[in-house]
Amino acid sequence: GAGVSQSPSNKVTEKGKDVELRCDPISGHTALYWYRQSLGQGLEFLIYFQGNSAPDKSGLPSDRFSAERTGGSVSTLTIQRTQQEDSAVYLCASSLEGSNEQFFGPGTRLTVL
């Protein structure tokens, strides 16, 4: 079956612009996570959605970052007024409720010039 997909695969933007990154989780997976991996760093947790519960936004680094999940499926991560330090690979993962095993998408490589 289809895995987690993310779009775009690459995004180059200018400092100060807004960007939207999209994640399509595996059908039936109620949990969805966003992470980012900056150069030389580990995966940094950003936000977690579980079903209809309020999302866990504790990992978002600033109020320029926001995410939503419509209809319990597709999720969009929005970064407003991008900064150069936002350059990273943004990874989305989904899992079944109650499972620790996350399935990752291929990531979106964001470059802010």
Add this chain to the structure above:
Amino acid sequence: DQQVKQNSPSLSVQEGRISILNCDYTNSMFDYFLWYKKYPAEGPTFLISISSIKDKNEDGRFTVFLNKSAKHLSLHIVPSQPGDSAVYFCAADLTGNQFYFGTGTSLTVIP
């Protein structure tokens, strides 16, 4: 602060020998640990996990060992194969919804 640490950024092993990848953590409340494998330009894929109530979990060529008193876990791959060459991430789960990842160890298995 990095709650999960992988202090070796890279490791080279001869094909057929054992690969040992190490991971240290600081939070004694972590109750589940996972290893992920990542190939270039792909997302990480789940490899093996262990609950904090166990000290060993084995799956084929892969074994994870957990030493809670030392806050240390390791992944053993034996025998190592060239296809095992990838970046390996250690991860720890705190509440069931917040995972902390290490910085990864790049394993190269030399044919």
